[in-house]
Amino acid sequence: MKDLFAGLITGIIFGFLLQKSKVIRYNQQIGALRFLDMTIIKFMLSSIIVGMIGIYLLKDLNVISLNIKSANIGANIIGGLLFGLGWGILGYCPGTQLGAVGEGRLDAVWGILGAILGAGLFAELNPFLKKIILTWGDFGKITIPDILNVNHWIIIPIFIFLCLMLFIFFEKKRI
Numbered sequence: 001m002k003d004l005f006a007g008l009i010t011g012i013i014f015g016f017l018l019q020k021s022k023v024i025r026y027n028q029q030i031g032a033l034r035f036l037d038m039t040i041i042k043f044m045l046s047s048i049i050v051g052m053i054g055i056y057l058l059k060d061l062n063v064i065s066l067n068i069k070s071a072n073i074g075a076n077i078i079g080g081l082l083f084g085l086g087w088g089i090l091g092y093c094p095g096t097q098l099g100a101v102g103e104g105r106l107d108a109v110w111g112i113l114g115a116i117l118g119a120g121l122f123a124e125l126n127p128f129l130k131k132i133i134l135t136w137g138d139f140g141k142i143t144i145p146d147i148l149n150v151n152h153w154i155i156i157p158i159f160i161f162l163c164l165m166l167f168i169f170f171e172k173k174r175i
Contacts, residue, residue: 024099029091038170045163056152073137
């Protein structure tokens, strides 16, 4: 129950930040897809940075243990195509569509209904997917630090530096 409450609280905070940063607005979404407004990309990369630091800090303090999902090319290709098509057609990504509904924009409900339908289809097709698509390029449970054989605290500052350089580039281009 404590984990569910913690998830609820972090979800509310994340939703609040999504709303305050205006990344759940349709125009912001389309601007990101057209590479005209990088607000959403900056928000997502900032979230990844905070998440990386928090998760690895908690892991190193033995508060949590990581359950790395297998890196699978087939799953990533199919999932990426479905995600991109849904985002392009609807104008919202899965997280922002929930925030948009919370703001009263009912056009985002179609995305939620599509996600429910997609989850049902995935459950029905899972035996087939496991035999065919999910066998394409299964690299096992790997991470970038594992591949490079370095500590994750080497990778994290490099990633942060690259993100900051990207943010500066976006600001210079005013996108």
